[in-house]
């Protein structure tokens with residue numbers, strides 16, 4: 425098991441399938457079913473090179489999304505705190 429790369433974090437990475445959030449043309453886009461290693465303490469995420477390349481390829485030629493999801497903004501009150 426790989427130790428977390430975030431300084432001071434005691435966590436370790438575990439293999440997980442995640443929804444990976446990226447920005448495409450300034451807008452957030454989710455890529456589902458991405459294999460990743462995720463720190464169970466701080467949530468830091470690692471992608472292997474093949475996965476990162478596959479995502480780059482997908483973003484270069486994305487085609488139609490499989491579906492769309494709702495997006496919400498943080499309420500301003502909570503932002504000010």
Ligand SMILES: [Zn+2]
Nearest residue numbers: 428433463466
């Ligand atoms: Zn961590």
